[in-house]
Amino acid sequence: MSKVSQKQQGKDLGLTLCPSCQQLSVYKKRHCSRCGSVLALRDDSSLQKSWALLITAAILLIPANIYPITIFTSQGQTRHDTIFTGITHLVDLNIIPIAIILFTASIAVPILKIVGLTIYLTAISFRLPISKKKLMIGFHIIEWIGRWSMLDLFVISITAALVNMGQLLDARPGPAATAFALVILLTQVAAKVLDTRLLWDRLESKDDSN
Amino acid sequence: MEYNCADSSVTLCRSCDLVISKRALPSGVRALCPRCHTTLYDTPYCSINGMLALCLTALIFFIPANLLPVLELHFLGSIRTTTTIEGAMAVANQGYWIVAIAVLVSAVIAPGLLLISVLTQILIIKYRLNVPFFREVLKRLLRFHELITQLSMLEIYMISIFISVFQLTDYTDIYLGMGTFCFAMLFLVTLFLQREYHIEHMWNIIDE
Numbered sequence: 579m580s581k582v583s584q585k586q587q588g589k590d591l592g593l594t595l596c597p598s599c600q601q602l603s604v605y606k607k608r609h610c611s612r613c614g615s616v617l618a619l620r621d622d623s624s625l626q627k628s629w630a631l632l633i634t635a636a637i638l639l640i641p642a643n644i645y646p647i648t649i650f651t652s653q654g655q656t657r658h659d660t661i662f663t664g665i666t667h668l669v670d671l672n673i674i675p676i677a678i679i680l681f682t683a684s685i686a687v688p689i690l691k692i693v694g695l696t697i698y699l700t701a702i703s704f705r706l707p708i709s710k711k712k713l714m715i716g717f718h719i720i721e722w723i724g725r726w727s728m729l730d731l732f733v734i735s736i737t738a739a740l741v742n743m744g745q746l747l748d749a750r751p752g753p754a755a756t757a758f759a760l761v762i763l764l765t766q767v768a769a770k771v772l773d774t775r776l777l778w779d780r781l782e783s784k785d786d787s788n
Numbered sequence: 789m790e791y792n793c794a795d796s797s798v799t800l801c802r803s804c805d806l807v808i809s810k811r812a813l814p815s816g817v818r819a820l821c822p823r824c825h826t827t828l829y830d831t832p833y834c835s836i837n838g839m840l841a842l843c844l845t846a847l848i849f850f851i852p853a854n855l856l857p858v859l860e861l862h863f864l865g866s867i868r869t870t871t872t873i874e875g876a877m878a879v880a881n882q883g884y885w886i887v888a889i890a891v892l893v894s895a896v897i898a899p900g901l902l903l904i905s906v907l908t909q910i911l912i913i914k915y916r917l918n919v920p921f922f923r924e925v926l927k928r929l930l931r932f933h934e935l936i937t938q939l940s941m942l943e944i945y946m947i948s949i950f951i952s953v954f955q956l957t958d959y960t961d962i963y964l965g966m967g968t969f970c971f972a973m974l975f976l977v978t979l980f981l982q983r984e985y986h987i988e989h990m991w992n993i994i995d996e
């Protein structure tokens with residue numbers, strides 16, 4: 579393997595991985611010989627798509643946090659809980675572990691994801707001198723924790739089906755639920771569509787060692 | 789600069805496109821990209837019969853896990869129960885159909901499709917791979933495998949069942965149903981199945 583130097587990229591050799599079956603292919607062939615998918619050296623439009631999805635998600639994060647996500651009735655009294663007041667209510671009831679789990683899944687993770695992806699996309703778009711290795715580790719974390727935000731929606735659906743006894747005891751989702759579901763969906767897709775190889779092409783090579 | 793593709797001693801990193809020379813790995817070890825730490829490959833080994841057994845077990849639990857109640861609520865002498873699907877329907881009936889679709893897809897449809905897809909793949913490999921029609925089916929299933937895996941969120945649903953129990957115990961009595969047991973078993977068996985299953989190994993079988 580003397581020809582393969584330390585920092586050589588597949589693009590320089592005219593090689594690419596098949597996007598669906600990960601087989602090494604010569605780019606000139608245009609289609610993967612194993613599964614027939616269309617080959618691409620880079621997906622340049624993925625950056626724009628990712629930005630568009632991310633900005634939409636960031637905007638939807640506002641209604642997701644302002645409007646009530648659950649409407650709970652107990653003995654004639656109705657509470658409208660936003661994500662945040664729902665969690666403080668759990669703290670008041672002294673159910674701290676659940677409060678921590680829901681805080682992480684519903685508030686910390688979505689915000690971390692949006693901030694993280696914004697840093698990531700800005701670094702690619704404006705060639706910021708941030709360590710690529712750190713960006714990539716952050717990106718893997720974002721991809722992995724993102725799905726845990728679904729937790730709150732599952733809890734809402736279980737509670738709403740179980741607890742409906744009119745004025746005595748009743749739980750139902752509030753308008754923030756749809757916005758929150760879309761935030762999870764859009765951020766997840768934004769991370770998925772991005773061609774991360776662009777990061778390694780665009781930033782200065784001196785950051786490589788970081 | 790051109791490169792001969794038949795050379796299988798070289799691979800690329802899917803995240804950063806670095807050229808990497810492949811080396812033989814001891815079993816249970818993963819190769820990571822030296823530049824960006826993405827998982828590159830591991831020693832692909834899976835036992836087809838073991839996976840078949842796990843897959844059938846999971847399918848046996850799948851139906852009761854979705855049809856039997858996962859939670860029971862006892863309140864002033866009356867009993868309410870809910871299944872996963874009823875939970876989704878309850879939100880849909882109140883107009884939150886995006887939430888309902890998200891719940892249905894990640895807790896019922898994607899896990900179900902995943903099991904059926906893996907079962908079909910195993911049966912094709914075990915019995916009649918050489919027919920072109922089945923090869924084509926296998927290729928299609930493998931191409932959709934990653935998407936289905938990402939959509940399937942049994943582990944998150946499992947935890948949300950327990951969170952609901954804790955949240956509601958303050959107001960009323962909550963009991964776990966038979967469905968909870970089946971759901972937990974479905975989750976565990978699927979977890980083991982996914983640990984056994986290696987998509988690279990499946991693709992390699994097509995090559996042979």
Ligand SMILES: [Zn+2]
Binds near residue numbers: 802805806824
């Ligand atoms: Zn890499």
